[in-house]
Structures are given as structure tokens and as C-alpha cells.
Amino acid sequence: MKKLLCIKVLFLITYTLSYAKTITVCPDCKISSIKKALQIAENGDTILIKKGIYKEGNIVVKKSVKLIGEGYPVIDGQKKYEVITVKANNVVVKSLVIQNSGKSDIEDLAGIKFFKTKNCRIEDCILRNNFWGIYFAASKNGVIKNNKVFGPAKLEYLKSAFGTRIETNFGNGIHLWHCKNMLVESNHVKNHRDGIYFEFVKNSTIINNISEKNLRYGLHFMFSHKDNYINNIFRNNGAGVAVMYTKFVYMANNRFEYNWGMASYGLLLKEIYDSYIYHNVIYKNTTGIFADNTNRTVIKENDFLENGWALRIWGNSQNNIFKHNNFIANTFNVATNSFENPNTYTENYWSDYKGYDLNGDGIGDVPYRPVSLFGYFTENYPLSLVLTRSFFIYLLDYTERNFPMIIPSKLMDKRPLMRRYEWSR
Secondary structure (H helix, E strand, O other): OHHHHHHHHHHHHHHHHHHOOEEEEOOOOOOOOHHHHHHHOOOOOEEEEOOOEEOOOOEEEOOOOEEEEOOOOEEEOOOOOOOEEEOOOOOEEEOOEEEOOOOOOOOOOEEEEEEOOEOOEEEOOEEEOOOEEEEEEOOEOOEEEOOEEEOOOOHHHOEOOOOOEOHHHOOOOEEEEEEEOOEEEOOEEEOOOOOEEEEEEEOOEEEOOEEEOOOOEEEEEEOOOOOEEEOOEEEOOOEEEEEEEEEOOEEEOOEEEOOOOOOOEEEEEEEEEOOEEEOOEEEOOOEEEEEEEEEOOEEEOOEEEOOOEEEEEOOOOOOOEEEOOEEEOOOEEEEOOOOOOOOEEEOOEEOOOOOOOOOOOOEOOOOEOOOOHHHHHHHHOHHHHHHOOOHHHHHHHHHHHHOOOOOOOOOOEOOOEOOOOOOOO
């Protein structure tokens, strides 16, 4: 019985492929409209769209077809419509320019939206000046690859008359909601509210992307479990990455850099459990990592370089392990609001460590206390930052490190490394 069923399925696939056709669309062709091509197309067909500008309102795809551009044809929403809406499985969209979607306060109008789909792909496309860029909702097994997603949220337009940023005027570049088994690979996203946004997204991967110059976050996670983001660059955003209310996230080989501002972070962790942060470079951010109620997470073999605060970790973050990280030339290495130390710091390299190694095993003989007295004051009295680098502050910190009374004495690395930990970059 199973063998017979397999034969029938194979026959149907072969039959469908053998009768699939290519429908060509161009301004001077017999078929000059994408909507017309969709009307006559059948499942499995390819619609080849030649170079030109197509202004057809909202194009709705309800069949399993391929929309393939030749010479990057422009699909223009005229700032009125959602440009393309996909409501079928197994749709491929490739090599198109999708631009000028409409904008709405009550609808998430996008350059292209996939709604309740399976096995859909968008690749090698250019999306520009859309309210939302690429939007997947309630979908599975989708691929978003090699796209350029450039929004309208440029810095000169981000301030109101009162000097505050208007985030609600802009949507996200790549937005996924209630999705599973998704791949976001090798995209370049900029000038949106959030570059990449995951909400209720599971078992998905974000790899080899560049997300920069976004108003809020380069990447924003909400309630998204068992996901990976690997080998991405998050730079010059309002903040680099925010991971919130999430479990089992693997964060490796990323760069968080140049995320500056009063409330800016390379990586913000809030209500995070059982995750892994490995082989990342956290360079020149106001705060490298900010951890609020982050628990049972391993932070291992990362570089914290030239940040304002390398790590700000609240007392409600417990049972985390910091090992083999390099803390180099940060203004403050660690800041906390607790006198207790519910986390483990061991065998990290601290560039301002003044200890010694008499037995030559590469481990300092004197424990290192990464919380400075001045760091404690700046957490409680921000205006004291004006005293940074003064000789008086140096004397206070030196005295407090040797005779701790105010800083959390239990927060220490008992086995500080004498040399930078070398991990493969």
C-alpha cells in the first residue's frame, strides 16, 4: 500500500513538472501585466518578468509559482499599497526590485508579505523605501536570502520638533511573526525601525547578515526560543541586539559595534534563560552587554573591546558563567546593582589587571575585582562621569580594590589570565 502511494506521488510530481510553463511579462509583450500572468498561471509555472517598471497596485499571489526577474524589474507600490502579498505555498520570488509600499497606522503594509505559507523563498531582491520590508506571518520553512532591504528611516528624518525620534513612523526591515524553521541568510538591512525582528519564532537561524543604521535595534527577539544567530554584523544602530523573554538561544561569531547612545547596547538580554554567547566581538558600544534577569547562560570566549561599560549585570541575573573572555580597554569592565555575586567569573583576561604570576602558569596569583568604586558611583550618580580618568578617581579605585568596603567583594575572578585568551576569529 505504501509503495503504491509513493508511486502515485512520484507520478503527480513528474506530471506537474512536465507540464509547467514559463509565462513572460514585459511592457511590450502580449502579456504586459503581472496580475494577468497570475490569472492564467497554474501551480508550478514560472512568471518571467522582464526589465521595466510595473505599477499594478497590490499584487496577490495565490498559486504556487515562481516570480523571477530579468534585469531587475521594478515593482512599485506608488506609496499606496502593499506591493506583493503571497498566500500560497512553495512560492519563489527572485531578482526583483520591490519599492514604495503604502504606509498605514492600522495595517502592516509591506514591500512583500507572506501570510500562512510553507516553503516560500525570497532571494536576490532589492527592497527600498517600504514601510515594512519583508514580512512573514504564521509561516514555516521559509528562506530569506541575499536581499538588500533599505528603508526610509534616515537619520535626518528621525526627529520631531521636540527632538525625539519617531519610531512608529517606520516598520521593520525583515519581520517574522509566529514562524518556525526559517532561514535568514546573507541579507543587508538598514534604515528601518528594527533591522530584523523575531516574535514567537522557533527553531530558526539568522546567519551572515549585516544590519546597520536602524533606528532601534539591529536585531530584536521577543518570545522566540531555540533560535541561532551566527556570524552577523550589527553596527551603528540605536542598539545592537535585544533578546527578550526567550530560552535556548545560540549567539556566536557576531560583531556588535559602534552602537552608541544614552540607552544603547551591543547586546541587551532581558528575561533570558539557558542560552550560549560564544566567540563574539563586542566593540565600541556604550554598553557591551546589559543583562537583566538573565539566568543559566554561558558567556564564553568573547572579546569586549573599548566599550563604555563592557558588562552591566543586575543582581536578578543568576547562575551565569563568564569564562575565557577578553576585557580590553573598556572604561568600566563590570557594573552591577548588587553586593552579592550569584554568577561565576573565571579565567578571563582583564587588561587593567595589576597582579602577578609567581609560578608561571598563566593564572594571576591575586584575584581580580572587576567592579570599580568609580563604576559603582556612576551607576548611582551618573553626573560623576565628568571625573572619568582623573588621578583622584584612580587613587580611590586602587584603594577600594585592595581594601573593598563599598564594591561587591564577592564579585571577583579568582583565576584571572595573565595574557589575552586566543580563540579562533
